[in-house]
Amino acid sequence: MTEKQEKLQKVNNEILELLDYFHENFDEEMPIIQRDLKSISNQVIELIGKEIKKKNMINQISSKETKLRRELTKIYAEIDQKAWDEERWHCWSCGKSQSLTHSHACSRGQNKELMLDKDNIFLQCIECHEAWENRIWNKIVNFKNLKEMLFYVLKHNDKQFWELIDGITIFYERELNSIKESLNINPE
Numbered sequence: 001m002t003e004k005q006e007k008l009q010k011v012n013n014e015i016l017e018l019l020d021y022f023h024e025n026f027d028e029e030m031p032i033i034q035r036d037l038k039s040i041s042n043q044v045i046e047l048i049g050k051e052i053k054k055k056n057m058i059n060q061i062s063s064k065e066t067k068l069r070r071e072l073t074k075i076y077a078e079i080d081q082k083a084w085d086e087e088r089w090h091c092w093s094c095g096k097s098q099s100l101t102h103s104h105a106c107s108r109g110q111n112k113e114l115m116l117d118k119d120n121i122f123l124q125c126i127e128c129h130e131a132w133e134n135r136i137w138n139k140i141v142n143f144k145n146l147k148e149m150l151f152y153v154l155k156h157n158d159k160q161f162w163e164l165i166d167g168i169t170i171f172y173e174r175e176l177n178s179i180k181e182s183l184n185i186n187p188e
């Protein structure tokens with residue numbers, strides 16, 4: 001029982017005691033107070049029930065997440081081993097071999113069902129990882145493995161794919177305009 005449940009239980013016991021007291025001492029004379037107390041008591045009982053339900057739900061979610069995290073750690077280890085064996089132990093986007101981490105082409109938040117798909121996971125350095133997560137286009141367009149990442153997204157999440165293509169297109173349009181400006185050509 002949580003602290004909150006214990007407190008609620010205590011409040012409820014006090015109300016029930018009061019109800020008994022009124023019942024024994026006043027009986028018919030205080031029906032309104034009795035009714036009110038009974039209604040408060042019922043509300044408290046309902047609250048206790050909600051608390052228990054909430055606690056159970058939290059427990060269920062956290063055990064599911066623990067399992068998922070454990071599976072993901074296992075998959076990361078397999079990917080790392082394979083990358084090491086194939087001499088690809090570096091950032092697949094920029095080639096750096098420091099501060100390596102794992103990135104999901106289709107983001108974990110939006111694509112829960114793809115979280116454990118090995119093909120969705122790419123070895124990246126922390127800078128490239130953050131560039132991908134935060135859609136920092138000037139870095140993303142230089143990814144050596146951009147095509148592979150985009151291809152995976154195309155196969156699994158149409159909406160996300162076109163968001164990426166839009167972002168990249170807008171980035172290049174801006175680049176082009178700034179070149180035109182520097183050459184004194186009117187941008188379109």
Ligand SMILES: [Zn+2]
Nearest residue numbers: 091094125128
């Ligand atoms: Zn990198």
